[in-house]
Amino acid sequence: MSTAEPTAATRAGSAAGPAAGTQTRRTPGLVPVKETLRSAERRPRHPAEPGTPPARAPWSFWRLLRSELGLTFRRPRNLLMLAALGVVPVVIGVALRVVAGEDGMGGIIEDVAGNSLMLTFVSFSFLVLLLMPVVVSVVAGDSIAGEAGTGTLRYLLAAPAGRTRLLAVKYLNAVVFAYAVTAVVALSALATGLALFPAGDVTLLSGTTISMGEGLLRILIAVGYVGAGMAALAAVALALSTFTEVSIGAIAATIVLIIICQVLRAIPELGSITPYLLPTRFTNFDAVLRSPVDTAALGEGLLAFGAYVVLFGSIAWARFSGKDITS
Template identity: 75%
Template sequence: MSTAEALVLPATRTSVTWRLLRSELALTFRRPRNLVMMAILAAVPIIIGVVIRLVGSEGDAGGMIAQTAGNSLMLTVVSLFVLVPLLMPVAVAVVAGDAIAGEAGTGTLRYLLTAPAGRGRLLAVKYLNAVLFGLALTLTVATAALLTGLVLFPAGDVTLLSGTTISLGEGLLRVLAMVGYVAAGMAALAAVAVALSTFTEVAIGAIAATVVLIIVTQVLRAIPQLDWLAPYLLPTRWTGFDGLLRDPVPMSEIWQSLLAFGAYIVLFCSLAWARFTGKDITS
């Protein structure tokens, strides 16, 4: 390889990756199925907000409902808390589980592989696409909740779970941190779904397997005798964003959760890579 080639090649490679990712993202965010899922999830905070507005203000409703009625930011927290355990993971699983198996199922995988991209890069692009979908989904839900909250409830200082009051600006920062945390959790799930996706040529199989895994881990979490197992399960970590509502924020626990997400990503991406780079592509 000459020096000139060596200089040119990385640039070309990067641009191929970018082109591939752009086209993947365009496909993902134009797909009606994905858009409908995002719209439904974005509707949840609006429904919760309207219900609390109509019902929560009367009587002596306590806790989160009372806090939501008292502050616009709390609706975002409540909405994430409702959606993160099951609905958002299912939506991410649909996109990530479809990544490889979907292409294989429709017979387009071999055409994708004729492009000068290489399997490893295609896998990386597919995974990144799923991660970005997870982030976009979280942002959509948070934005819908924030806007609904601002319309329906008074804005002002935010009361944390520990009883401390912080300013609206700091509250917004904490909500942003929550979005990052939840997106990281979804990225960990996307790794699991993409890995499963490389093992089958039926997209719905990979999606269903991921959803079943989520439900099984949720059940395992509920069994008190398996308490020791809970810290290693993704759903336990997902709701850990409530730590950002405490004072002081338990940073060690949050780092631990992010490390756990990272461990899931490394393990399942390497599994997907090992499987996908050695797979016989027949369709």
Template identity: 65%
Template structure:
């Protein structure tokens, strides 16, 4: 405060407060202003990556194959009957339920495809994500754009997860529609013997789709990590498939029961917990925990390799 002709007038304090307020406002405004364009740029990059992935004939053909297989399974069950009708001890409990309720065809198709074909499809897309770009020489041009390696790697992984979701959803929808056309539909009797309404059965299919997608997303992290170690995409793809096969072999050996809970493939089929009442939440949560651990570990490996080594030369 200063005195002029006996009156006190605000001087420095007011200007400092105004200056501080303007500074805070400008900082917040700049932060928001910088964040929004960055998010938009990230989404544009993701959209471009997804467009290239889904327009690639090879990937479209794989999605088409995934759609056809539930139809073939449904037709076979319609013509030849369920495993329990064609002979004792054949098939699984899920397959035995298909002819009684078409909703089970979705679960049956996923239980078959999650063993190998879905992992192969995911391995092709995720394994090619970095190695394919490096092999073609386009990766160095992507990194020339001020996108940053971390952001580019994140886009590559999210794009692979989106493809995982699309692949699993394609199987589920194909199985659902084929089942409704070929078999009776209505309230669904779960494996535990409890009957739930048709709408709840469809909702449980949605839960299964999300669970299987999480399992495939964990495999995508493995494939992405392997993809950063080579410029030959077929090497990353083949290595991922070998990892899946070795894990399945290890999971089939009773003497190795101690390590089986740590194998990714052990948990892929545990979506059948949705077909019980109450839902086997603890078992499925353990599976999600394993999936998350694989994403963190192999995502970290991919990040360390991609950001710390010159892979564009």
């Protein structure tokens, strides 16, 4: 009896494990792992339930947007399109400079020849109805359909990016590119105008003369307005991009839609629907060439742009949030 008691005590002591303050975990087939109480307290007491989405860092949205912007502005195709848009105002300015010396020239040629800032508004008038929308449509229409076509959309959503967040990033990327397109046209036209035509006071369409500084401010307002119009068009292209896995299809559909709107605007009998067509509001930037600035026309245009963004943004979200991602 006396020898059995120490043996039992010895076995009990060995079963208790190491010294106090440590625990021993035994996993079948593996070497025991010693863990201090302090390290054990660092483990989550209530592990996440299966199916719970992982926590997302608050800055992950902006990191994803920065990555998307980097890809957009490093892509050779997009850079070539921006460069082509920058060349067009130069061509327009040189052509107007050549014909400005001929007798009997008036109207827009006389306005541009009289002041360098007017070339910016003339360039917008030529480009805002077709060429600028085409460039914006290429980027916005490729946003979702391009990812699906190359098979990277599933990987973006598995990151996890989240469908709503990914859609918002794609749209903001298209908006930034739309304003970049507008700024490139404005800066190219302004530099060309200052190089080819005299600078000074600006005579507006209403006949009022303003200073060059105020003229530059009005160009800035026009850039903001035209950029908003291109952002509204980007929402249309993004919505169409969610319905296909072929980016050229979304791009072509957007361009065809713009052309159809231009044709409808040219038919006098359809004048009742003209105010509701998006391209109708693109040219309202000329409100800054009046004294005072026609804020009513600018406000109506911005309201129409906002309505298009809400409508087609909702369509894009409804389609993308419930879409089966197969590629």
